[in-house]
Amino acid sequence: MPKVTYIDSSGNKKTIDIPNGLTVMEGAIQNKIPGIDADCGGSMACATCHVYVKEEWFNKLPKIEDGEQDMIDMAFEPKKNSRLSCQLVVSDEMDGLIVTTPSKQT
């Protein structure tokens, strides 16, 4: 099962096994990872599952769509490597992915 590591804004790390097909957001919610709110439940409508993706991973991920980019405009402190974790569907290629959560979501 692919492993995804979540690092919070103070540097605390948690690595979780996430079955293929779940999103990085769902993996966080099901494992009670703090720092990801996901208020809208994954309908790409709220930007509260915002994460930063480690540089080396950012270009390997499926390309960001306009709708996601538009929502990231609304996110708390967006950066170049911002993604919405509800749009990152876990697959074998994503084994080892590292994401950092912002200091808050709203």
Place this chain on the structure above:
Amino acid sequence: MIKIDALIVGAGPVGLFAVHQLGIKGLKSEVVDNLDKAGGQCIELYPDKPIYDIAGIPECTGEELTKNLLEQIKPFKTNFHFNERVQEITNEGNQWIVKTSKNKVFSSPNIIIAGGVGSFEPRKLSVKDAEKYEGKNIFYSVTDKNKFSGKKISIFGGGDSALDWALELSKISKVTLVHRRDQFRGAPHTLNEIKKLEKEGKVDIKTKYQLSSIEGDKSIKSINIKNDDGKEIKIETDYILSFFGLIMKLGPISEWGLNMDKKTIKVNTENFETNKKGIFAIGDICAYPGKLKLILSGFHEGALASVECFKRARPNENYRFQYTTTSKDIQNILGVKTK
């Protein structure tokens, strides 16, 4: 004091259908919502996105669903209290006394919380001192544009609100529009207008920049904006307008002493009552084993809650389960005639 059989908190699809379920049982309900219109997330977050899982409706948008629900509850002539939030509750015997942010007072044996993920509020700027200047030099909506006449305005955001106000205010003030990337997501016509104004030197556009700090004492004097490479620019500014959409906050309800599970309220699945008698939670805001955050689940939850609401509002009457297809009582209430 407004006396009713049930107060519904939230005018989203689930709150609207709760009006229906209460209404066909002869119960009078009124609805409070912090937004300025009905529809909740359907209208605020995805008015144009199609929904495919409403039973019997293969495809509809959030806006269409809201319109149809409002049509469905027309016979009940429901009062809506928009731009208002429920604040505190007290208990008087069998009744809940509910105060709103506009000091309206309701007395009702039942409160149905259909609040989704909470009430919508503008997403606020997080830089230092943003709070201090809020309402004075920083605004998240515009009520009186004349205040900005002849002033230096920095507008933040990349959507329609930011673009529309940049266009409008460029006629009377010196506008700088700041957005974190070089693509805007406004209507094409607005985008063309803005580009035209930029060429004419009537609007200054700074893209790939974000607000980094505010300088001033009693009022704002200037702001600094920073790009991804760390380059910083200072912009003389009298007013900041920020348009980063809405967030959802549960607000005062979280202090009502209800059993909570993170941002949701625990209910039983028999009647969707919370740990407090006469307070119900339905739709996305309620929590129980197996809960699905679907509109269709919220409809079911409202139907079951309305039965318990009837028992509390009409303690001396027996509840009778009736079908809309055959019940003369319901058809009278709906004002429809059948053969």
